[in-house]
Amino acid sequence: MTASPRNHSNAQWVARIAIMASLALIFSYIEAIIPYNPGVPGIKLGIANAVTIIALYKFSARDALAVSVIRILLAGLLFNGLFGMLYSLAGALLSLICMIILKKTKAFSIIGVSMAGAVFHNLGQLLIAAALIGDIRIFFYFPVLLFSGIVAGIAIGIAATLMLRILK
Secondary structure (H helix, E strand, O other), X not given: OOOOHHHHHHHHHHHHHHHHHHHHHHHHHHHHHOOOOOOOOOOOOOOOHHHHHHHHXXXXXXXXXXXXXXXXXXXXXXXXXXXXHHHHHHHHHHHHHHHHHHHHHOOOOHHHHXXXXXXXXXXXXXXXXXXXXXXXHHHHHHHHHHHHHHHHHHHHHHHHHHHHHHHO
């Protein structure tokens, strides 16, 4: 019995997503074990997001969504817990929506899309925090997260750009 082209295509998609989600999970783990304390809670580079950006540019928005959600669910179960998973999921979904829209405009570089994605990721996490604690004063923290998101987004955007050049 031979596999149909559709089954072959589905198997390739599953394998591609599994490999990319695994790589993103490894990056999440590395970031979790590296002692990093910038003095402000909640700030991290987000190196796993480079894999999501690569999936978005090399493959599709669907692939980027699958990689991101799988990574967040697994990282939540393994390292972050339920609340960490909730914050990450809110940030990632808002970030991905932003990046998909900006990519479609073709007006922004990968670095610009990454930078906006990082800022919207932080915004998504603040929205969840405000909803959970019932206090909008949490948004006073946004300027700090805006700055860190811009810096992290530039770094991740540069890394993703370099990796995409290699993958072409």
